[in-house]
Structures are given as structure tokens and as C-alpha cells.
Amino acid sequence: KQEVTQIPAALSVPEGENLVLNCSFTDSAIYNLQWFRQDPGKGLTSLLLIQSSQREQTSGRLNASLDKSSGRSTLYIAASQPGDSATYLCAVLSYNTDKLIFGTGTRLQVFP
């Protein structure tokens, strides 16, 4: 059974810091891994999708890496801004399923 864990659960940092959010999963048989952002009480915004054959994806100040063999992904946020404050969720799509399995998220607060 696939399980996804995210560390840390919460993070509070001053503006300008570079951040690393961690995601681990127990079953390496995945199609892809997706990182999402969720603002309080809102839906999920897709940030990055990494296919199982890829090692990393980049979008602006965001970079996500994937090490499928070790069951790990990291989301790197460069030069953090207060507008980055949100909960960040990772989710994996395992072989032979049609469902995303989510971690419980990392709640990020960036203060000025």
C-alpha cells in the first residue's frame, strides 16, 4: 500500500530564504509525482509534474526533483516571498491505480 509522507509539517521563515520541502513515498512503482499548492480553504493549484522517467522539473523559482529508487522528491523554492505562504502537497500516481495518493502537506509561512 502506497504511503506518502511530507516533512516538515510546518515551516516559518523570513522572506528571501531558499527552502527545501521533502516528500517520501513507500512504493517506487509510480507513473508520476505532482506538487500542489493550496491556499486556506481553497482548491489545489498544480505546480510541477514529474514523470517517473524524469529527474527534475523547473518552473520559475520552483524546482522539483525525483529519486524514484529511494522514494523521495524535494521541492526547492528559491528566494521565498510572503506570497509563497500556503500549504504544499505532494501526490503520487502509482501503477495500476487511477488515484493520487497525497501526503498531509507542509504548511509554509514566509514573513516579511
Added chain:
Amino acid sequence: ETGVTQSPTHLIKTRGQQVTLRCSSQSGHNTVSWYQQALGQGPQFIFQYYREEENGRGNFPPRFSGLQFPNYSSELNVNALELDDSALYLCATGLAGGWSEQFFGPGTRLTVL
């Protein structure tokens, strides 16, 4: 290209009632999945629809049911509401196939009193 939309935004029901939530698919997408997100938790998969049929189901009882229409829009129906059904309900659309990125709607906040 229009995004995923959901209605209503908020809903308050009492225990034992029935509720219907709606989702409009992003243009070009042919699968729709529903998720339940309790406060402070990650979303939990309820089921997915493809070609108007259920195509995978999570650990939810039969009182959770759904429909997908020819235009790929979808409904989630919940009968005999319980207090624990209070949650944010999210729909996600994509393309059939394991490689597809999933796009989520803004969610419906359901409160059961």
C-alpha cells in the same frame, strides 16, 4: 481554455439529508476524480469516472455515488449524510492514461450539522 469549476462553493446540510455536488471538466479532459479533504489532511480519493462509468474507487461506502455526463461534467451524490462527511470536496480532471497531470477545481465546502 476554461479551468475546472465546482458548485456550490459552500453548503450546509443536516445529518441524514442528501447532497449533490457538481463539477465542470477542463476543456479536453475526459476523466474526472473526486476527493474528500478533511481539515488538516491530504485529499482522499473517492472515485474516478471515465466514459461515464466508475473507473476506480477508494475506501468510501456506497452512499457516495457519482455520475459523469457526455460533456464530461460530473456529479457527486452523498446520501444519509453523517457529521464526518463535513469536508472540502474536490474534483480533478485529466486525460485517461497514467501520465496525465491532474487539475483541481476550487472545491465545495460541505458542513453537516
